[in-house]
Amino acid sequence: MKSNWHFVGCFFVLNKGVAKIKSSLFLQVVLALILGLIVGVVFPTQAQALKPLGDLFIRFIQLLIAPIVFCVVVNGISGVGNIKKVGTVGVKTIFYFECVTTITLALGLVLGLNSNIGMGMNIDPSSLDASAISAYTERAQTISQAGGVSFLMNLVPTTVVGAFAKGDILQVLVFSIIFACSLNLVKDKASIVVKAVSELSTVFFRAMGIIVRFAPVGVFGAVAFTVGKYGLDSLGHLGALVGLYFVTCILFVIVVLGGILRLCGINLFQFLRYLREELMIVFATTASDSVLPQIMKKLENMGIKSSTVGLVIPTGYSFNLDGFSIYLTLATIFIAHATNVDLAFSDLLMIIIVSMIASKGAHGVPGSAIVILAATLSAIPAIPMIGLVLILSIDWFVGIARAVTNIIGNCVATVVIAKWEGDLDIEQAHEVLSYKNINKTKIEESIVH
Numbered sequence: 294m295k296s297n298w299h300f301v302g303c304f305f306v307l308n309k310g311v312a313k314i315k316s317s318l319f320l321q322v323v324l325a326l327i328l329g330l331i332v333g334v335v336f337p338t339q340a341q342a343l344k345p346l347g348d349l350f351i352r353f354i355q356l357l358i359a360p361i362v363f364c365v366v367v368n369g370i371s372g373v374g375n376i377k378k379v380g381t382v383g384v385k386t387i388f389y390f391e392c393v394t395t396i397t398l399a400l401g402l403v404l405g406l407n408s409n410i411g412m413g414m415n416i417d418p419s420s421l422d423a424s425a426i427s428a429y430t431e432r433a434q435t436i437s438q439a440g441g442v443s444f445l446m447n448l449v450p451t452t453v454v455g456a457f458a459k460g461d462i463l464q465v466l467v468f469s470i471i472f473a474c475s476l477n478l479v480k481d482k483a484s485i486v487v488k489a490v491s492e493l494s495t496v497f498f499r500a501m502g503i504i505v506r507f508a509p510v511g512v513f514g515a516v517a518f519t520v521g522k523y524g525l526d527s528l529g530h531l532g533a534l535v536g537l538y539f540v541t542c543i544l545f546v547i548v549v550l551g552g553i554l555r556l557c558g559i560n561l562f563q564f565l566r567y568l569r570e571e572l573m574i575v576f577a578t579t580a581s582d583s584v585l586p587q588i589m590k591k592l593e594n595m596g597i598k599s600s601t602v603g604l605v606i607p608t609g610y611s612f613n614l615d616g617f618s619i620y621l622t623l624a625t626i627f628i629a630h631a632t633n634v635d636l637a638f639s640d641l642l643m644i645i646i647v648s649m650i651a652s653k654g655a656h657g658v659p660g661s662a663i664v665i666l667a668a669t670l671s672a673i674p675a676i677p678m679i680g681l682v683l684i685l686s687i688d689w690f691v692g693i694a695r696a697v698t699n700i701i702g703n704c705v706a707t708v709v710i711a712k713w714e715g716d717l718d719i720e721q722a723h724e725v726l727s728y729k730n731i732n733k734t735k736i737e738e739s740i741v742h
Contacts, residue, residue, distance in 0.1 A: 322573045325509035326516050329577075333520025340521025346514020347578055353504045354583045357497055359457045361586045363469045364494035366603040368487075370473035378714070379474065379604070386605050386710050390613040391649075393702065396549060397618035398645045404541050405626030406641075410533055414631040466607045501586045512577035534627050535690050541619055542694040550615075550705045557712040558719055563726040567591065568704060572697055579692035581610070581700040588704060595725050596718030597711040605710050609703035616698025620691055621648040624666055625673075628680035640675050647673070 333340040370379055448467055450456035456464035476483045551561035565572065568591060571584035585606065592602045625644050629636055636644075647669045670678045711717035 321509040322512050322570065322577065325513040326573070326577050329513045329516030330520055332513075332517040337521040340517040343514040343521075344518035347511045347516075347518065348514075350504075350507060350511025350514070351578060351580050351583055353507075354501075354580075354585075355460055357501050357504070358582060358585055359460050359465045361494070361497045361501065361589075362465050362603070362607045363457075363472075364490055364497060365589055365599060366466060366469035366607070367473040367476065367490045368494055368599055368603070370470065370477060370600050370603070379470070379600070382601060382604055382710060382714055383608075385713055386608055386706070387612065389706055389709060390609065393549075393613065393615060393706070394618050394649055395645070397545065397615045398622050398648050400545060400549075401541060401619040401622030402626065402641060402645065404537065405623045405630075408537055409630065410537055410623075411627040411630030415633060417632075463608075463611050466604075470604075498586065498590065505587060508574050508583075511583070512574060515578050534623070534684070535687055538620060538623055538691050539694050541623065542616055542698045545615065545619060546698060546701055550701060553709060554705055557708050557717070559708055559722060560726065564704070564708075565701070567595070567726050568701075572700065575696045575700050576693055579689065579696045581696045581703075584700065585610070588700065592704065592707050596721030597707060598716040601711045601714060601716045602707055605707040606703055609706050610699075613703055613706055614699050615702035616695040618648065619698070620695055621666055621669060624684055625669060625676065627684070628670070629676050632677055632680050634676050636675065640673055643673055644669065 329340075332343070447461075448463055450459075450461070450464040450468060453468055456468055476487055547561065554561050554564060568588070571587050571591070574584050575581050589602050589606050592606070593599050622644060625648075626636075628634075667678055667681055670676050670681070708717065708722075712719075
């Protein structure tokens with residue numbers, strides 16, 4: 294009799310657990326990640342064939358990013374009523390981005406120099422095979438030669454359709470701002486257009502909700518492929534650099550970003566818990582693009598005006614790459630130490646200046662971390678560019694922390710600018726982050742649906 298009750302109890306617990314997994318995207322992603330690890334270890338060859346699952350999920354996400362950014366920005370700005378406010382938000386956003394980027398570059402530089410990472414490797418640059426990085430260095434030379442003027446020119450699309458076709462977020466953002474400001478100027482004469490964009494936004498977010506439901510499949514494929522191809526042992530390859538980078542990112546998030554949020558009256562850990570589903574997807578896919586619409590929606594639900602969210606988040610994807618900036622300086626110092634290069638103060642200063650400029654063109658560039666790092670090294674003759682070969686094998690692993698830190702940095706930036714502009718309902722933020730008087734399931738459903 295006892296055994297029967299024991300069986301009934303186990304069945305009840307199991308059934309309750311399955312129901313909880315079915316209703317929680319976070320638990321589904323965690324389960325997919327674990328299964329991906331297991332399949333990658335047990336069936337490494339077959340696991341490599343699962344790569345298209347992760348790639349397909351990201352491509353579906355990218356399919357909707359441009360129109361969603363357009364709708365969010367247009368809806369937000371057209372409802373502001375004061376175009377001067379849009380300009381003020383933009384200036385404050387760029388100012389904040391540059392300040393934080395300088396901090397991240399300096400942090401990576403200081404920790405890299407004081408850790409002596411890479412020293413003792415005694416790598417002879419002439420012994421390295423340059424063919425492995427030829428594709429990256431060619432793109433890096435294009436970026437270096439183009440300079441700041443080319444970057445500014447590239448902000449403006451040659452055609453409206455071209456911006457959406459390429460999926461260039463900055464170009465879409467520029468057009469969206471111009472279009473939204475124009476709607477604001479003509480006001481009631483374009484009320485039909487404003488309503489149409491609003492309704493389109495609802496449709497696109499519903500479509501994104503459908504795609505997000507398949508996030509666990511994408512995570513499973515991405516993790517299984519990576520573990521199957523590189524193996525768990527690869528986590529230990531150049532482990533000192535990977536470990537230092539992860540520690541640096543964690544310290545930056547907790548100390549710097551946590552301190553900034555505290556000044557805004559927000560608790561960092563509550564904030565991260567609120568975004569945990571999106572952060573887990575980014576962690577597994579190393580692609581922050583995959584959660585852009587969901588992140589924007591969550592920040593709005595937290596009490597931040599849509600106009601601020603629509604301006605800060607898309608801009609931050611190109612101008613506020615905190616994790617990327619830390620990696621640029623850390624990796625540069627690592628290569629210098631590994632090849633026994635003594636860096637002068639002028640070299641260190643050049644690393645920060647060039648990295649700050651080059652990183653602005655990172656988003657949307659294939660193999661962006663290696664390409665922008667190559668562009669940085671090309672401006673510092675003392676460091677052999679061929680040293681990039683040393684870090685190719687760990688790029689995916691550092692990409693995990695890089696993408697997660699980038700997305701957290703942009704979310705914090707949105708809170709800061711909203712607080713600065715008075716666009717943050719702090720009481721609503723506290724209620725949402727502490728889950729007081731709010732049904733957790735309803736919050737998750739509002740993001741997915």
